[in-house]
Amino acid sequence: MSKLGARSLIAVPYIWLVLFFLVPFIIVVKISFTEMQYAIPPYTDIVTWADEALTINLNIGNYYYLFTDDLYFWAYISSVRIAFIATICTLLVGYPIAYAIARADSATRNALLMLVMLPSWTSFLIRIYAWVGILKNNGLINNALISVGLIDQPVPMLNTEFAVYVGIVYAYLPFMILPIYANLVKLDNSLLEAAADLGSPPWKTFLKVTLPLSKAGIIAGCMLVFIPSVGEFVIPEMLGGAETLMIGKVLWQEFFNNRDWPVASAVAVIMLLLLLLPITLFQRYQSRQLEA
Amino acid sequence: MSDAASPMLEIRHISKRFGELSAVNNVSLTINKGEIFALLGGSGCGKTTLLRMMSGFETPSEGSLLIDGEDVSKVPPYQRPVNMMFQSYALFPHLTVAQNVAFGLKQDKLSKAQVQAQVDAMLKLVHMTDYAKRKPNQLSGGQRQRVALARSLAKQPKVLLLDEPMAALDKKLRSQMQLELVDIVESVGVTCVMVTHDQEEAMTMANRVGVMHEGEIMQVGSPSEIYEFPNSRHTAEFIGSVNIFSTKVLHVGAEASQMSCADMACRLTVEGGVNALEGAQLEVAIRPEKITMARTRPEQEDNWVQGKIHDIAYLGGHSVYHIKLPSGMIVMVTTTNINRHAQRLTWEDDVYLYWSAASAVVLYQ
Amino acid sequence: MQTGRLSNWSKSFLSLGFLFLYAPMVILVILSFNESRLVTVWAGFSTKWYGELLRDPQMLGAAWISLKIAFLSASAAVVLGTMAAIVMVRMGHFRGKTAFASMITAPLVMPEVIIGLSLLLLFVSMGQTLGWPGERGIITIWIAHVTFCTAFVTVVVASRLQEMDQSIEEAAQDLGAPPWKVFFLVTLPIIAPALISGWLLAFTLSLDDLVIASFVSGPGSTTLPMAVFSSVRLGVSPKINALATLIIVTVTMAVFVAWWIAQRSLKQTTHISK
Numbered sequence: 001m002s003k004l005g006a007r008s009l010i011a012v013p014y015i016w017l018v019l020f021f022l023v024p025f026i027i028v029v030k031i032s033f034t035e036m037q038y039a040i041p042p043y044t045d046i047v048t049w050a051d052e053a054l055t056i057n058l059n060i061g062n063y064y065y066l067f068t069d070d071l072y073f074w075a076y077i078s079s080v081r082i083a084f085i086a087t088i089c090t091l092l093v094g095y096p097i098a099y100a101i102a103r104a105d106s107a108t109r110n111a112l113l114m115l116v117m118l119p120s121w122t123s124f125l126i127r128i129y130a131w132v133g134i135l136k137n138n139g140l141i142n143n144a145l146i147s148v149g150l151i152d153q154p155v156p157m158l159n160t161e162f163a164v165y166v167g168i169v170y171a172y173l174p175f176m177i178l179p180i181y182a183n184l185v186k187l188d189n190s191l192l193e194a195a196a197d198l199g200s201p202p203w204k205t206f207l208k209v210t211l212p213l214s215k216a217g218i219i220a221g222c223m224l225v226f227i228p229s230v231g232e233f234v235i236p237e238m239l240g241g242a243e244t245l246m247i248g249k250v251l252w253q254e255f256f257n258n259r260d261w262p263v264a265s266a267v268a269v270i271m272l273l274l275l276l277l278p279i280t281l282f283q284r285y286q287s288r289q290l291e292a
Numbered sequence: 293m294s295d296a297a298s299p300m301l302e303i304r305h306i307s308k309r310f311g312e313l314s315a316v317n318n319v320s321l322t323i324n325k326g327e328i329f330a331l332l333g334g335s336g337c338g339k340t341t342l343l344r345m346m347s348g349f350e351t352p353s354e355g356s357l358l359i360d361g362e363d364v365s366k367v368p369p370y371q372r373p374v375n376m377m378f379q380s381y382a383l384f385p386h387l388t389v390a391q392n393v394a395f396g397l398k399q400d401k402l403s404k405a406q407v408q409a410q411v412d413a414m415l416k417l418v419h420m421t422d423y424a425k426r427k428p429n430q431l432s433g434g435q436r437q438r439v440a441l442a443r444s445l446a447k448q449p450k451v452l453l454l455d456e457p458m459a460a461l462d463k464k465l466r467s468q469m470q471l472e473l474v475d476i477v478e479s480v481g482v483t484c485v486m487v488t489h490d491q492e493e494a495m496t497m498a499n500r501v502g503v504m505h506e507g508e509i510m511q512v513g514s515p516s517e518i519y520e521f522p523n524s525r526h527t528a529e530f531i532g533s534v535n536i537f538s539t540k541v542l543h544v545g546a547e548a549s550q551m552s553c554a555d556m557a558c559r560l561t562v563e564g565g566v567n568a569l570e571g572a573q574l575e576v577a578i579r580p581e582k583i584t585m586a587r588t589r590p591e592q593e594d595n596w597v598q599g600k601i602h603d604i605a606y607l608g609g610h611s612v613y614h615i616k617l618p619s620g621m622i623v624m625v626t627t628t629n630i631n632r633h634a635q636r637l638t639w640e641d642d643v644y645l646y647w648s649a650a651s652a653v654v655l656y657q
Numbered sequence: 658m659q660t661g662r663l664s665n666w667s668k669s670f671l672s673l674g675f676l677f678l679y680a681p682m683v684i685l686v687i688l689s690f691n692e693s694r695l696v697t698v699w700a701g702f703s704t705k706w707y708g709e710l711l712r713d714p715q716m717l718g719a720a721w722i723s724l725k726i727a728f729l730s731a732s733a734a735v736v737l738g739t740m741a742a743i744v745m746v747r748m749g750h751f752r753g754k755t756a757f758a759s760m761i762t763a764p765l766v767m768p769e770v771i772i773g774l775s776l777l778l779l780f781v782s783m784g785q786t787l788g789w790p791g792e793r794g795i796i797t798i799w800i801a802h803v804t805f806c807t808a809f810v811t812v813v814v815a816s817r818l819q820e821m822d823q824s825i826e827e828a829a830q831d832l833g834a835p836p837w838k839v840f841f842l843v844t845l846p847i848i849a850p851a852l853i854s855g856w857l858l859a860f861t862l863s864l865d866d867l868v869i870a871s872f873v874s875g876p877g878s879t880t881l882p883m884a885v886f887s888s889v890r891l892g893v894s895p896k897i898n899a900l901a902t903l904i905i906v907t908v909t910m911a912v913f914v915a916w917w918i919a920q921r922s923l924k925q926t927t928h929i930s931k
Contacts, residue, residue, distance in 0.1 A: 005836065014744075112671065119678050123904050129901075133688065227767070248768060279763060279767070282766055369831050382828035399832060
């Protein structure tokens with residue numbers, strides 16, 4: 001390929017990503033060091049030029065505020081906890097499904113994969129909303145349990161952490177199944193036969209051969225679920241109720257309800273720092289996939 | 293063919309390095325007009341890199357490459373008068389057979405009629421006229437190869453490059469297609485360079501063979517020269533099987549030279565002089581089919597050994613015997629199974645092996 | 658992994674999994690025909706919620722805006738994503754490739770609130786310093802959607818490019834086609850199915866996005882998810898059940914048509930080659 005052609009081919013997506021992905025983060029960091037004000041824009045300038053003096057106002061108050069106010073600290077902790085537990089649940093639900101699909105013959109396989117993907121092509125929002133009607137106090141599950149006579153009082157499920165777990169598992173299940181499936185389907189069956197031939201019972205073969213060989217898929221799937229879950233807004237907002245504290249919701253409220261852009265930015269910066277390690281882990285896997 | 297002796301492709305001191313790794317190392321080679329030349333070697337010997345430099349997909353780190361007297365070292369692949377038949381055939385899956393063959397012609401801005409005429413001629417040449425409208429995935433392996441050949445010949449290249457031409461075919465089809473491909477190439481009269489790891493393929497198809505090893509060309513010659521007169525241990529071992537004796541030169545003469553060998557009770561004699569001083573270490577190669585096996589001691593004074601039959605491989609047309617010498621060395625002998633009920637030698641039999649001085653080849657590398 | 662017949666274990670995992678995935682959607686579809694506004698009481702079959710949905714000018718307007726944005730975002734994301742995929746798969750190492758790879762894969766997992774907030778702040782700063790965009794609206798949502806959809810398109814196209822035998826492109830060059838012509842005559846037709854699925858993926862992602870659009874939209878650019886969100890936030894709304902049913906039916910039909918076409922062409926080619 002000619003030098004010029006190659007350069008412009010790189011340049012177009014590169015410039016787009018720098019402009020609309022990298023630069024915005026730098027601006028977020030910048031604004032997290034400003035102070036809120038009632039004006040347009042609703043934050044102070046960092047660099048001011050007045051009386052022939054260049055003044056740089058780095059306001060670390062927002063970070064101080066985040067570290068001293070319990071609300072934010074607990075919001076981070078509970079986001080990570082909820083995302084972690086939900087990721088484990090998704091893995092436990094998703095792995096057997098991925099395994100079963102990988103073991104089917106190739107025509108069935110494609111049909112099953114399509115069935116796994118199909119819900120995620122409909123609306124995310126509406127799929128979460130569907131659970132509201134199911135989990136409500138006078139919703140489907142409670143009504144069914146009461147009419148069977150198992151309970152007389154509705155069990156509160158909506159507006160609990162449990163509902164958030166259900167929502168995350170439900171919404172993110174395909175993202176767990178696909179990478180694990182992609183990994184398992186490449187697994188050579190003769191490896192399993194060799195293990196059996198060497199006297200390993202099926203459960204041991206699974207633990208010693210299948211599971212280690214699908215490690216890359218498990219990591220990718222877990223990262224695809226965990227990272228967005230930490231910052232999830234729609235699910236805690238619709239299913240978690242006021243009790244469930246998650247950082248995505250806090251950021252949203254800070255921005256839309258309190259109109260405090262600098263604090264919202266500081267919340268985003270800390271969230272990003274928190275997610276840096278899992279994101280790098282995911283990217284190592286992903287770029288190996290892209291370049292391999 | 294080589295008597296025409298006017299060069300079509302000249303490679304001058306070409307080297308190719310990938311970072312630290314040297315894939316091709318100072319290779320010089322001249323290939324004549326109308327010749328079928330095979331680059332033969334194991335995987336990683338640099339033969340494919342050399343071929344890709346001829347086609348233009350790799351640029352040499354050093355040296356130059358001339359086609360018909362013109363330096364093309366810096367010419368991109370799409371401007372070289374060279375066409376390649378790829379190992380996977382690389383047929384365009386979205387185009388029909390006819391469109392595949394026409395692809396190269398269309399790049400030359402020929403008129404529609406000219407393109408059509410040439411496509412028809414090419415398909416006829418490879419007996420694929422009836423399949424013109426098919427897509428590549430509707431063809432068998434052998435048919436795909438014919439289309440790939442037609443496509444690479446359509447532009448009437450000065451040099452045709454074949455990358456492992458038979459690798460994608462099964463064994464039975466291979467020997468048939470080898471001869472057919474040679475017929476087609478010779479009828480067109482195009483100069484042809486092929487790369488292969490299969491010595492039989494190289495010897496069947498090529499007029500001349502270049503044996504490559506670790507980025508260098510070890511030997512160039514006709515198939516029989518390479519087989520009968522290998523100049524190096526590597527060539528001797530790579531092509532066919534061979535017994536190699538380590539010897540020390542005792543006497544160098546014009547008619548014959550004598551060596552001593554720790555594995556033999558007598559001297560080892562070779563025809564003519566050797567290019568070494570008395571007392572030097574030399575390796576001598578003897579092909580298994582050049583050795584005679586008998587129960588009794590031969591009359592000749594030199595060039596015999598005595599041993600026990602260690603192993604026998606019965607291969608139908610011939611058998612391979614492994615004879616263990618008292619020194620522990622194993623010597624391979626091939627015998628032709630002419631007689632159905634012959635009293636054959638068997639395991640643990642004591643035998644004598646002998647050969648003529650003309651059969652032994654001195655290896656200098 | 659090779660196949661076998663599915664064991665009973667596998668079958669029960671699959672049945673439970675699909676029950677979990679599809680039951681909520683089936684319930685929505687059933688409820689959309691419920692006369693009553695309550696979830697719990699079945700008051701008889703009715704299509705009145707569909708009528709109400711189709712008479713709601715806000716919903717219809719939002720749907721139209723969303724479709725427009727999704728179409729334009731998907732189209733731009735396919736161009737950018739294809740370029741990025743070629744850079745990732747076909748080009749060797751260049752300075753800044755690691756940074757490029759990070760930027761192209763990060764949007765796959767980055768929480769939406771962060772992307773939304775950061776892009777909004779970019780647009781505000783740009784408006785302050787460059788005077789553009791003066792007002793946020795369809796164009797800013799489009800930029801945001803192109804940015805995160807590009808990542809997904811890149812992954813889809815890159816995996817197709819990896820599967821493609823590179824010697825096919827070399828063969829085209831060898832036959833005299835310069836690189837740009839090789840791309841349009843050979844590479845593009847071969848990876849076309851991946852471009853189509855990438856486009857469809859980007860289209861659905863854009864159509865589905867609530868969080869990012871909420872940050873970067875402006876007055877007069879309410880998208881469908883934003884309209885839905887403001888109506889369901891207050892509780893169950895039967896109109897939304899009707900909308901959900903329409904979306905589910907459309908997607909299912911589209912998927913099955915695509916599936917049927919793919920299966921048929923697959924059958925044809927295997928049939929003839931035998």
